[in-house]
Amino acid sequence: MPGRQPFAAAVTGLGLVTAAGTGVKATWHAVAGGGRPEGVRRHPELAELPCDFMYTAAGLDPAAVLGVAAARLMDRFSQLAVLAAREAVADAGLDPAAWDGSRVAVVIGSAHGGLPFYDAQHAVLADRGPRRVSPKLAPLTVVNGAASSVCGELGALGPSLAVSTACSSGTVALGTAHQLLRSGACDIVVAGGAESVLSRLLIASACRLKAVSTRREDPATACRPFDAGRDGFVVGEGAGLLVLERPEHARARGATPRAVIRGYGAASDAASMVAPDPEGAGIERALRAALADAQVAGAEVDHVNAHGTSTVLNDLIEARALVRVLGEGPLVTSTKAVTGHTLGAAGGIETALTVLALEEQTVPPTVNLTTPDPRLPAGLDLVRGAARWARLRCAVKTSLGFGGHNAALVLTRD
Numbered sequence: 001m002p003g004r005q006p007f008a009a010a011v012t013g014l015g016l017v018t019a020a021g022t023g024v025k026a027t028w029h030a031v032a033g034g035g036r037p038e039g040v041r042r043h044p045e046l047a048e049l050p051c052d053f054m055y056t057a058a059g060l061d062p063a064a065v066l067g068v069a070a071a072r073l074m075d076r077f078s079q080l081a082v083l084a085a086r087e088a089v090a091d092a093g094l095d096p097a098a099w100d101g102s103r104v105a106v107v108i109g110s111a112h113g114g115l116p117f118y119d120a121q122h123a124v125l126a127d128r129g130p131r132r133v134s135p136k137l138a139p140l141t142v143v144n145g146a147a148s149s150v151c152g153e154l155g156a157l158g159p160s161l162a163v164s165t166a167c168s169s170g171t172v173a174l175g176t177a178h179q180l181l182r183s184g185a186c187d188i189v190v191a192g193g194a195e196s197v198l199s200r201l202l203i204a205s206a207c208r209l210k211a212v213s214t215r216r217e218d219p220a221t222a223c224r225p226f227d228a229g230r231d232g233f234v235v236g237e238g239a240g241l242l243v244l245e246r247p248e249h250a251r252a253r254g255a256t257p258r259a260v261i262r263g264y265g266a267a268s269d270a271a272s273m274v275a276p277d278p279e280g281a282g283i284e285r286a287l288r289a290a291l292a293d294a295q296v297a298g299a300e301v302d303h304v305n306a307h308g309t310s311t312v313l314n315d316l317i318e319a320r321a322l323v324r325v326l327g328e329g330p331l332v333t334s335t336k337a338v339t340g341h342t343l344g345a346a347g348g349i350e351t352a353l354t355v356l357a358l359e360e361q362t363v364p365p366t367v368n369l370t371t372p373d374p375r376l377p378a379g380l381d382l383v384r385g386a387a388r389w390a391r392l393r394c395a396v397k398t399s400l401g402f403g404g405h406n407a408a409l410v411l412t413r414d
Contacts, residue, residue: 006295007182010250010257011411013092013243014352015084015192018339019055019236023087027349028356031338032387034365040219040234040340045200051212053219054198055236055340074140074149075114077345080239081146081194082153084348088190089154092243093255101157105186106147107177108162108241109169109193111344111401114141116199146194150241158186163344166401167307168266169193170240170347175264175407177244187249192241192348203235209274211311223341224368225308225334226315226382233309236340240349259355262410263294269404275313276400280321283307283398286406287325294410296394298326301410303363303395305354308334309341314400319376322398328379331390337367347399351409354395358413363388 016023019039020030030038039055046052062079063071071079089096096104117134118141124132139145144162151160159180163173170193177191206212213232215222223234250257267285269277276282291298304326307318315334322332335353342349357363369384376382397409 006262006293008247008260008262009178009181009244010247011242011259011261011355012245012250012255012257013088014258014355015086015088015091015241016349016352017057017080017084018238018349019057020338022057022060031335031353032362032364034367034386037220037338037367042219043198045198046203049204050207050214051203052216053234055234056198057237075117075145076196077110077114077194078146078149080196080237081108081241082149084239084241085150085153085190088241088243094243096154101155103158103187104154104156105158105180105189106150106156106160107173107189107191108147108150109173109344109347110143110146110162110164110195111166111169112195112197112202113143114145115197115202117141119199119201150190154190156190165405166403167343167346168399168401168405168407169344170349171351171397171399171407171409172266174242174261174347174351174409175266178261178264181244181246187246189244190241191244193345194239195343195345196237197235197343198237213310221368223310223337225310225336225366226319226372226376227369228371228373230310230312230315232311233336233341236342238339238342238345238349240345240352242348242352257414259358259411259413262412263290263296264409265289265293266407269406271404273403276317277404278317280317282404282406283318283400284321284325287321287396287398287408290408290410296410299329301326301330301394301396302390302392303357304330304332305350305395305397306332306334307398307400308336308366310336316373316375318398318400319380323377323380328381331363331381331383331388333363333366333383335364347397347407351397354397354411358392358395358411361389361392363390
């Protein structure tokens with residue numbers, strides 16, 4: 001709306017569960033360190049597929065933390081979301097026992113929901129018959145399972161929304177949270193993304209689509225965003241949730257924001273279901289809309305946490321759109337070689353990492369980027385080799401999803 005004043009949602013808490021580490025500190029240490037990715041490994045469930053590896057949170061037993069009874073009522077993506085929500089709320093210094101739950105909303109994005117449990121129950125039906133199928137199939141596999149589980153965990157009684165816009169889901173969830181706060185519908189939103197899809201069926205289909213890497217000889221180097229030798233992404237699991245508050249609510253309780261989200265934009269390609277617009281028109285519109293919403297000029301952006309999936313099409317199209325809109329100034333990185341491509345969770349995880357970059361005044365490197373694609377636009381300043389310190393005031397997070405879903409967020413330090 002012309003003339004509308006920009007609205008800044010205060011980011012007061014972060015929670016992360018990724019293949020790089022459980023918790024914000026562990027994940028940031030791995031991402032900023034730029035070392036060889038440790039979270040990717042082969043899985044028996046994927047044996048004999050062209051891509052038999054995936055990024056997973058190895059050693060994490062949600063049932064040991066949540067309790068066996070509670071864990072049984074959630075698929076793994078919901079379990080990861082609850083763990084991330086616990087950390088984010090504690091980080092924000094909030095006590096769910098003391099807040100007004102009717103003023104607390106939850107918005108969580110996921111591309112596939114509880115797909116592994118769905119796969120398992122399909123096998124039960126085929127092998128053992130309908131009487132052995134779990135009655136919990138629907139509540140555990142639906143995309144809103146993570147949002148519902150987090151609401152139950154926190155006693156959040158306000159709006160509860162599930163966003164499913166493929167790989168942009170987490171970013172769209174945060175943009176939706178920003179809009180809810182601006183509207184006055186709530187004072188606090190726990191928002192982001194969660195995904196866990198160790199699914200033979202899904203990975204087999206992704207192999208047929210030629211979307212995932214088949215660099216089986218060394219899975220740790222398979223995901224290589226913007227590199228000349230990239231051949232596809234590598235799926236990962238994880239959850240990234242942020243606590244967002246109306247600024248006056250954060251001030252009233254004496255909370256210091258870790259950063260603020262100032263702008264959100266979304267746009268559709270209205271073209272292919274499986275490939276981005278070849279000119280990057282959709283992500284360009286989303287990015288320009290986010291900048292306009294924040295009332296920030298492209299030249300003011302210091303850092304971009306790019307979608308950077310390690311697919312041939314995405315990386316070139318996104319890079320060209322970034323340079324068209326933002327120029328040659330921002331330091332650009334993709335963190336997916338350390339976390340994997342967590343699909344619907346990516347926007348939540350990577351927005352949290354963007355907040356940390358602003359806090360630490362440090363841009364993590366794009367791991368496995370050894371030979372930048374020569375077709376990338378001149379002036380694209382990709383951080384590689386090691387993290388780079390810089391004076392960062394304003395940052396952007398971009399996301400693109402199958403089906404032509406594009407989204408962008410603008411964040412600043414304060």
